[in-house]
Amino acid sequence: xxxxxxxxxxxxxGGFGLRVPALDLAAGEKLAVVGPSGSGKSTLLDLIAxxxxxxxxxxxxxxxxxxxxxxxxxxxxxxARIGFVxxxxxxxxxxxxxxxxLYPYMISPALRLDAAVRARAGALAQAAGVADKLDxxxxxxSQGERQRVAICRALVAKPxxxxxxxxxxxxxxxxxxxxxxxxFAQAADAGAAVLAVTHDHDLLPRFDRVVDFAGFAxxxxx
Amino acid sequence: xxALRLALAYLRFHWVRSLVLILVAALIIATPLGVERLxxxxxxxxxxxxxATPLLIGARGSRLDLAMAALYFSEDSPERLTMQAAEAVWxxxxxxxxxxxxxxxxxxxxxxxxxxxxxxxxxxxxxxGRPLALLGEAVLGAGVAARLGLGPGDAIVSSPENLFDLxxxxxxxxxxxxxxxxxxxxxxxxxxxDLKTAWVIEGIGHGHEDVLPAGAxxxxxxxxxxxxxxxxVTPDNIDSFHFHGAPADYPIDAIIAAPFDDRAATILRGxxxxxxxPLQIVEPAEVVGGLFERVFxxxxxxxxxVAVVAGAAAxxxxxxxxxxxxxxxxxxxxxFRLGGRRSTVARLVATETVxxxxxxFILALAILLMTEGSMxxxxxxxxxxx
Numbered sequence: 001x002x003x004x005x006x007x008x009x010x011x012x013x014g015g016f017g018l019r020v021p022a023l024d025l026a027a028g029e030k031l032a033v034v035g036p037s038g039s040g041k042s043t044l045l046d047l048i049a050x051x052x053x054x055x056x057x058x059x060x061x062x063x064x065x066x067x068x069x070x071x072x073x074x075x076x077x078x079x080a081r082i083g084f085v086x087x088x089x090x091x092x093x094x095x096x097x098x099x100x101x102l103y104p105y106m107i108s109p110a111l112r113l114d115a116a117v118r119a120r121a122g123a124l125a126q127a128a129g130v131a132d133k134l135d136x137x138x139x140x141x142s143q144g145e146r147q148r149v150a151i152c153r154a155l156v157a158k159p160x161x162x163x164x165x166x167x168x169x170x171x172x173x174x175x176x177x178x179x180x181x182x183x184f185a186q187a188a189d190a191g192a193a194v195l196a197v198t199h200d201h202d203l204l205p206r207f208d209r210v211v212d213f214a215g216f217a218x219x220x221x222x
Numbered sequence: 223x224x225a226l227r228l229a230l231a232y233l234r235f236h237w238v239r240s241l242v243l244i245l246v247a248a249l250i251i252a253t254p255l256g257v258e259r260l261x262x263x264x265x266x267x268x269x270x271x272x273x274a275t276p277l278l279i280g281a282r283g284s285r286l287d288l289a290m291a292a293l294y295f296s297e298d299s300p301e302r303l304t305m306q307a308a309e310a311v312w313x314x315x316x317x318x319x320x321x322x323x324x325x326x327x328x329x330x331x332x333x334x335x336x337x338x339x340x341x342x343x344x345x346x347x348x349x350x351g352r353p354l355a356l357l358g359e360a361v362l363g364a365g366v367a368a369r370l371g372l373g374p375g376d377a378i379v380s381s382p383e384n385l386f387d388l389x390x391x392x393x394x395x396x397x398x399x400x401x402x403x404x405x406x407x408x409x410x411x412x413x414x415x416d417l418k419t420a421w422v423i424e425g426i427g428h429g430h431e432d433v434l435p436a437g438a439x440x441x442x443x444x445x446x447x448x449x450x451x452x453x454x455v456t457p458d459n460i461d462s463f464h465f466h467g468a469p470a471d472y473p474i475d476a477i478i479a480a481p482f483d484d485r486a487a488t489i490l491r492g493x494x495x496x497x498x499x500p501l502q503i504v505e506p507a508e509v510v511g512g513l514f515e516r517v518f519x520x521x522x523x524x525x526x527x528v529a530v531v532a533g534a535a536a537x538x539x540x541x542x543x544x545x546x547x548x549x550x551x552x553x554x555x556x557x558f559r560l561g562g563r564r565s566t567v568a569r570l571v572a573t574e575t576v577x578x579x580x581x582x583f584i585l586a587l588a589i590l591l592m593t594e595g596s597m598x599x600x601x602x603x604x605x606x607x608x
Contacts, residue, residue, distance in 0.1 A: 051559060079561025090556040094235030095228070106224035107562030113224070137235070153560075 001025045001161055001193040002048060007057035009040075009047055018043050020057070020216050027160070030184060030194045032204050035213030041197040044213070045163045048195070049082050050074030062160045076110035083154030083192065085183065087166035089146045091138040091153075097145075098134040101125065101152045111157055124152040127189075128182055144175035148182060155186050162187050164196035168203065180206060229573035240578060243542075247582030250535050252589045254528045256597075259590070261521065263597050265514050268294070271407055272510035274344075276487065277317070279307060279477040279494065282502045289509040291324050292476035294408045295332035299325045299475060306470040307501055308477050314493070316486040317479040318343075323420035324475040327381045328396075331366045334412045335420025335474075343480060346409055350374055351400030354416050357463060358455025360396040365410035367401040374399055378413060380423045394423045395454040421465060421472055422455070429455070429462040479503070539575070546571050 002025035010017035018040035025031050033041050046052040047059065050066045051074075059066055062081050069077060091100045099106070101121045105113035125131045128148040130141075138146055147167065154162055167183065168176040180203055187194050196207070204210050233240040271293050280288040281301030290296040311319035320343055323335030340346075341353065351374030354361055360378055367373060380394045396415065404410055421427045455463060465472070481487035494503035547554070547568060554567040563569075593600075 049559065075558075075561050075563065078559070082561075084559055086556075090552065090559075092553060092556070094232045099231065104560045104562075106228055107557045107560060107566050110561060 001027045001029070001062055002195070003058070003060040004048075005058045007047065007054050007059055009043060009052060009054045016040070018047075018216055020044065023211065025161075025193050025195055028188065028191060028193055030187075030206070030208045031196070032207040032210045033195065033197045033213055034199070034201070034204070034210060035216070039213040040216055041213050042165055044216075045165055045195070045197060048161075049078050049084070049163060051078070075108065079104055079108035079110045080157060081160045083157065083159035083162045085147070085150055085154045085162065085164040085167040087169040089138070089150045089170070091146055091150060093138050096135050096137055097125070097130060097141065097149045100138065100149055101134075101156050103153060104157050117156065120158075121152065121156050124155055124186065125149075127186060128152050143171055144179060147171060147175070147179050151179070151183050151186060155190055155192070158190055159192055162192050162194045162196075164194060164198075166197055166199065168198065168200060176200065176203065177206075225569055225573045226577075229570050229577055232570065233574055233577060243578050244581045244585060246535075247539075247579060248585035248589060250532065251582060251586035254525075254532075255586070255590060256593060257524075259597055260600060261517065263600075265517075267407065268510050268514070269507070272506035275478055275506045276481055277479040277490065278504050278506055279303075279311065279319075279479055279501055280475070280504070282497075282500055285502065285504045285509050286513060288476055288502070288504060289506045292322055292478065293506055293510075295324060295334060295412050297332075302473045302475055303477070303501060304470060305472045305474055308474065309470060311477060311479055311490070314490065315482075316490045317481040320478040320480070321417060321474040322476045322478065323417055323424075323473070326420065326423050328360075328378045328413045329370055329381070331363075331370075331411060331413045333360075333380055333420065333423065334414050335417045335423075336414060337417060340478070341414075343478065344405070344409055346405065347403045348400040349403040351398070353400055354414065355399070356455070357416065357460060358394065358396055358419055358422065359399045359415070360419075361400040361402060361414045362398055363402050363410040363412045363414070364404035366413055367398075372398050373401055392425075392453050394419070417472075417474070418465070419455075422453075422463065424473070426467065426472060427463055427465040429453070429459040429464075543571055543575060 002023060004020050004023040007020040007023070008017065016038070023044075033044065035041055043052065047054050048061055048066070050061075050069060053067050061077075064077060064081075066074060066077060091097075092103060095103065098121065101124065102113060102117065105111045105117060111117075122131065122134075125134055128151060130145055130148050130152070133141060133145060133149075138149070141149065147170075151167075154164075162183065164183065168179055171179055184194065184206070194207075198204075272289070275293055278288055278292050280292070281303045283301040287296075287298050288300040290298060291300050305321060308319040308321040311317055318339065320337060320340045322340070324332065326333040334340075338354070348361065349364065351361070362370075362372060362378070370378070372378060376398045377395050378398055380396070382393055396413075396419065402409065402414070415423075418427060479490060481490055491503055491505075493499075494501055550567050550571070554564065557566040558564050
């Protein structure tokens with residue numbers, strides 16, 4: 001799913017860079033990325049999603065040379081093949097849970113909203129246990145329910161890869177395991193691989209593999 | 223389509239803010255347009271009234287005061303003249319003269335003392351009751367009757383000229399004998415009495431059982447200005463009413479002169495050209511036209527002020543859009559991360575702005591349509607208040 005070799009990136013204003021000699025993720029694999037704050041974990045997610053372009057090296061995601069794509073191409077790639085789950089959920093406060101799940105279809109010209117998509121959104125909500133809360137807005141949902149809605153949003157476009165950035169960081173201990181199990185189960189159903197950045201070492205045994213990013217930061221980058 | 227759906231969802235969620243923005247924008251749009259239409263309606267009304275009045279004769283002084291008082295019964299009274307001036311017009315054989323006695327009020331409505339010629343000249347017809355026939359009677363304009371809820375069989379009392387003038391005239395209680403048909407002009411807002419009745423109000427004519435406090439018995443004639451009392455012309459005392467002085471010296475405030483032809487009008491105008499003549503003659507259409515020239519000069523300043531306010535409002539809207547974009551920065555980032563354009567939220571804000579402005583335009587249009595019917599009465603009120 002992901003093949004990265006000698007991946008290098010430095011922030012334009014300097015002070016921090018990232019060097020990844022090699023990183024692989026197989027289809028359907030669940031990989032945890034750990035490391036101290038500022039080690040470049042979130043930057044790696046940005047590079048894989050095509051939000052940032054690497055300065056050097058090779059990066060294939062689902063067989064696509066992402067850095068070679070145009071800006072529009074990378075956006076379309078992101079919308080169609082990558083699902084994002086964020087620590088702070090990033091749900092849209094003025095939309096219902098249903099519309100939040102369908103949000104990628106409302107903002108990306110690469111995706112087309114039809115009855116099948118709506119049915120899939122309903123099925124995901126059912127599986128996530130929020131089917132009876134689809135008409136509520138995020139402000140009327142609990143933290144755990146919000147993250148479930150966010151997981152449904154990440155999966156609705158049937159992505160090949162889920163990128164989770166501290167997805168359980170804002171949840172209580174009881175909800176953490178439940179949400180992660182849900183994420184894994186739904187990803188497995190969709191045949192998607194999961195690359196999750198986390199600080200929570202208690203959750204690491206649930207992953208297939210763990211990569212420590214402590215040594216990948218390049219603080220000499222200018 | 224999605225942009226529209228998202229924009230509507232945002233506006234619905236922030237409905238109070240949306241409503242306030244729509245109301246403010248609608249008022250900013252509707253106010254100058256409404257004022258424009260009000261001025262146009264007022265101008266049309268005032269001009270029509272002025273054009274329907276060929277000439278006015280009054281004491282030399284402010285031409286505008288004379289025109290405003292004689293045409294629209296304004297509160298600013300012109301210098302007075304006497305009935306001799308009206309007699310002179312009649313005797314000239316050049317025009318019909320319609321003297322007007324102005325200045326008194328009854329429950330805020332102007333009391334207009336006029337001859338029956340005035341009613342025929344203005345085309346005023348009685349919608350309820352009958353025309354003036356006896357001394358002391360009043361006929362109400364349609365607007366006054368509606369405002370005060372009075373009709374034939376009721377009575378109206380003239381207001382004292384000056385509250386602190388203890389030696390001044392006593393109010394006159396006048397039976398309302400008729401209500402005029404609505405004209406849409408200043409006549410609707412006036413109380414009409416015969417000239418002689420106006421002179422009775424002024425104290426030139428009076429009876430001898432005229433000062434009666436409430437509850438006083440017949441024969442208790444009390445002349446004490448401290449008492450709350452009024453006079454009334456009744457069948458019992460009408461014969462005792464009489465006037466002092468020569469009729470030619472009785473005061474009036476203006477004369478409407480309707481020349482019999484253009485030649486007569488020219489000759490009549492010529493007779494008042496001498497600056498030593500204490501009387502003047504004015505062509506109301508010319509005076510009102512001059513007034514509106516001044517109004518429009520002022521209006522151009524007003525337009526400039528409105529333009530500045532509109533510019534400031536546009537800047538405020540721009541600031542609101544900028545702040546909205548700042549507040550929605552996270553939403554912008556989320557949209558971009560999920561595959562949307564960086565400009566997704568900016569396009570949403572633009573769509574929301576267009577929707578708000580469209581709704582504001584519709585509301586402004588509705589306000590203008592709803593006030594369409596009120597425009598004429600407001601214009602009439604403004605004309606009357608002018």
